[in-house]
Amino acid sequence: MQFVASYPKSGNTWVRLVAAAYTLSDEELMNALKHPTASADLPATLQYTDVERYQYQTISPFPLSQISFPVEVRLRPAAMLVLNREKNLTTSQRPALIKSHHIHGEVNNIDLWNGQWVEHVVNPIRDPREICCSFAAHRDMDYEETAEFMNDSQARMGEENERVESLLTTWSTHVRSWQNAGELPVHTVRYEDLQANPVAEFYDILDFLEVPDLTEERVEDAVERTRFDRMQEMEAEHGFHERTADQEQFFRSGRTDGWKDELPTDVARKIDEDHGEMMEALGYL
Numbered sequence: 001m002q003f004v005a006s007y008p009k010s011g012n013t014w015v016r017l018v019a020a021a022y023t024l025s026d027e028e029l030m031n032a033l034k035h036p037t038a039s040a041d042l043p044a045t046l047q048y049t050d051v052e053r054y055q056y057q058t059i060s061p062f063p064l065s066q067i068s069f070p071v072e073v074r075l076r077p078a079a080m081l082v083l084n085r086e087k088n089l090t091t092s093q094r095p096a097l098i099k100s101h102h103i104h105g106e107v108n109n110i111d112l113w114n115g116q117w118v119e120h121v122v123n124p125i126r127d128p129r130e131i132c133c134s135f136a137a138h139r140d141m142d143y144e145e146t147a148e149f150m151n152d153s154q155a156r157m158g159e160e161n162e163r164v165e166s167l168l169t170t171w172s173t174h175v176r177s178w179q180n181a182g183e184l185p186v187h188t189v190r191y192e193d194l195q196a197n198p199v200a201e202f203y204d205i206l207d208f209l210e211v212p213d214l215t216e217e218r219v220e221d222a223v224e225r226t227r228f229d230r231m232q233e234m235e236a237e238h239g240f241h242e243r244t245a246d247q248e249q250f251f252r253s254g255r256t257d258g259w260k261d262e263l264p265t266d267v268a269r270k271i272d273e274d275h276g277e278m279m280e281a282l283g284y285l
Helices: 012-023 026-033 053-057 069-090 128-139 143-149 171-179 191-196 198-208 216-225 228-238 265-281
Strands: 002-005 097-100 120-125 186-190
Touching (some): 053 069, 120 171, 128 265
Parallel strands (some): 002 097, 002 120
16 A cells, blocks of 8 residues: 655645546546545545544454554554555555555554555655644644644544544654654655655656656646645635644645744744754754
């Protein structure tokens, strides 16, 4: 299976949208982006995540409401086999990317990732100051709370009664974990580089994913059809299936320097202190 694994608000959705646009017609893409009545209404290029409750409930002897996160992790390898079977039965499209926010790591000596069912991983990363602005709006939290959450070594994220939890830990630890993913084939890309040179960067991503008959012209068309302003217009008219109940808008800004006008100075300073080493290594400081 092919995954897009990232810390939240780092460009995960954009990568999957461009991959979908490369595969789908205009009509299919627009239908895919409208807020569906059920996940089954989505095409394979957008519907898959690794935290759907039914994947786990299928192989759990107990209701998920009665099990802990470590037990969820024990169920994860079998749940991923359920996901892989579903994907193989419902699509032959390539790429059919699966959304994940899990760290690359383990819980109680159980690996969250396994080369037996991981073919490729695209790992977008983003300036944590920009993430803080976007994540605060996504979770309906203030900037200070969000910055604290981004430096919580036990941080997890999930949607009660909808999704099992994803293990995030801190932003720095999350990024570092995918830089040291061992034998898994991982393509890491900065969100800022996607913004600055989208056609070349997305061409490299799709090439890494071994998309057949890859052409620069088709990549350019896919990038054009998923421009941020177009996605904002679509969401305003039809909604968007990944928008949470707490969000007024999913496609909020998409900027690479908006934090300078939005983030309070003390919060920006805290993020620098918490994550300065990794930020400097990635060119953010």
